[in-house]
Amino acid sequence: MSSENMEKAGKTDKADKNELFVKPRKQPYGIRSPKTLEIWPLSIGDQDALAQRIDGSIKEFFNREAKEGMAADADFAVFVMKVLRENIGIILQITTGKTEDEVGMILADMTNKQAWAVINAVWEENYADLVKNLSGLFAMVAPAVVGAATD
Secondary structure: OOHHHHHHHHHHHHHHHHHHOOOOEEEEEOOOOOEEEEEOOOOHHHHHHHHHHHHHHHHHHHHHHHHHOOOOHHHHHHHHHHHHHHHHHHHHHHHHOOOHHHHHHHHHOOOHHHHHHHHHHHHHHHHHHHHHHHHHHHHHHHHHHHHHHHO
16 A cells, blocks of 8 residues: 555545534523533443433323323423423533533523523434434334345
8 A cells, every 4th residue: 555545545534433422512601701511422331320310200291181181282391391391401401511500500691592502412413313224223123124024
């Protein structure tokens, strides 16, 4: 291999390795003065813990709905806001590495719109592609499973 090709190969390997390392997402916030929050992707363990935490609230809501009848869209919206408000502190702690006190100060300087932008950033960074990929995997696997069941 020529020295030029070896150099190109080395750069490609380095570029491939750099893609494996995550970078924080910058999210602006602040009521009177602009600040930037660095939001890091969740580890698989943190994703699981957060999903389990929120899963309990969702099950509770739908169990209540099954007993009492389906609520109006407004009730569901209130429920979603309640779950997010109850969990945004821990979400920020996990995704920013900030302490509980630091997160309290951040939330005191954050608007609702900015909080939703943070939640959206966490969703996009950690769950959106996962849901899309799992849906694609299901679409690929389902015909084979259904076909095997009918044979």
